[in-house]
Amino acid sequence: MAEVLSQSQIDALLNSMKGSDGEQTKETFEKKPNYRKYDFYSPKKFTKDRLKMVRGIYENYARLVSSQMNGILRASSDIEVMTVEEQRYHEFSNALSDNDIMMMQELLLPDRSKNPPILMHISQILMVNMIDRTLGGIGDDREIDSSYKYTDIELTLYRKLMGYILGATKDAWSNYIKMELGEERLEENPGLFQEISMDEPVAIVMLNVKLQEIEGRITVCIPGNLLTRIFSIIDRRKNVEGAYEPTGEEEREAIFSRIKDSPLTVRAQLGDAQLSLRDICSLKVGDVLDLNKPKESDISLYIDQEPWFEGKLGVHNKNVAVKINKRIHEQSSGEAADK
Incomplete structure (x- = not known):
């Protein structure tokens, strides 16, 4: 007859089984890959390749702006692209406080279509020190009261400095699309801006700026409709350029089709x-000119x-x-x- 286990042996056996199950469960949990959740109610509009292109454009933009700031502020600055991601506009809008100021820059595309402007916000600590250096100061104030409001003179300088920063947009995009810069506007209350719906997808480009000992951020918001229009023009330009690959009569027809509307x-x-000259000066009504x-x-x-x-x-x-x-x-x- 088989040996009967005592109660202590049964408890020891159960404890050993629980321990092995717990370790196995823990190992399984640790090996489980960490997936990023995807919101199917708000699908992404731009692919990773598109956002990668935008990142490359604004890396070039960062170099251009850094060079301008070094000359204007007479101080060394370093600008790098931190992130480029797609969000909803309300995520960008909710991140701004009541005292923040937002600049808007209209872009005139080759097709002259009407599009919402790009938006740019610069952190207050960075802008205050930039204005200070513009007025001849040292620009080393590391603490700015959150309730600080710009004066009228500072707002004028704000527009001037942001004009330099926004002006590099045209050159940054020049390798992909030829555009012109339109009107610049300053919005002292970002909550009143209504040209972009709250749920519209936007591309957020975040730049980190180091101005000597001061560090701040520049945030660029590109509306989804504008970015989609830019990508369509770029794709159409590539397709049109491909029409020149054939030779002979096909190439002649492709060129002629593009200039028909000139x-x-x-x-x-x-x-x-x-x-x-004497005869011309003496001309009067009723005279007759012989055209030979x-x-x-x-x-x-x-x-x-x-x-x-x-x-x-x-x-x-x-x-x-x-x-x-x-x-x-x-x-x-x-x-x-x-x-």
Whole structure:
């Protein structure tokens, strides 16, 4: 008959089983990968490649602004890109206090579409010390009261300094898209800004600025609609450039299709006359100028200062008109062939 276990042996066996299960559970928990939660109610609008491109653009932007600040403030500065991520606009808006000031810069894209401006906020401690150095101070104040408000003179200098900082935007994007800078606006109450809805996706670029012993941040908010429009123009430009890859007749048609809508000036020239300055000064109403051409002769049609056609002057629907008879370059080529 099998040996019967005592109560102490049974307890020891149960404890050993619990310990082994606990260690196994702990090891399993430690090996479990840590996944980042994804909000399916607010899906991401921009891919990692798009945000990586924006990061590269603003790394170039950081170098340009750092060079400008070194010259304006006569102090060494170091600017680096901390993060580039997609958020909702309310996350950017809620991070601003009542005393914060926000600058807006309109970007004029090649298609001249109407888009919301980019927004920029600079930390108060950094801006106060920048203004101090602009006025001849040392700019080493490390403690700024959260209730501090800018004076009228400081607001003027604020706009001036932010104009330099925002002005580098055009050069930073120049490798990808040609844009112009539009109107700059200063918003003293960011909560009143309503050109962007609270749930609209935006790209937030956070720059860390070190100005000697002072450290602060510059935050750039790019509206999702604006960024989408920029990406579409960049993609379209790439596709159009690809049209030049074929050779021969296909390349000719691709080039011609792009210039079809170009405006050209068409001018009809009746003839030429050469007068002295004395004759021109004595001209009056009723005088007749001899153009040295028979009245039934053809007149020339010029397209952007180049002669292209010859035709007869007449009337069409009670308006002066020219009936084209021949192309000038065809005539020239025919004469050359006869010779």
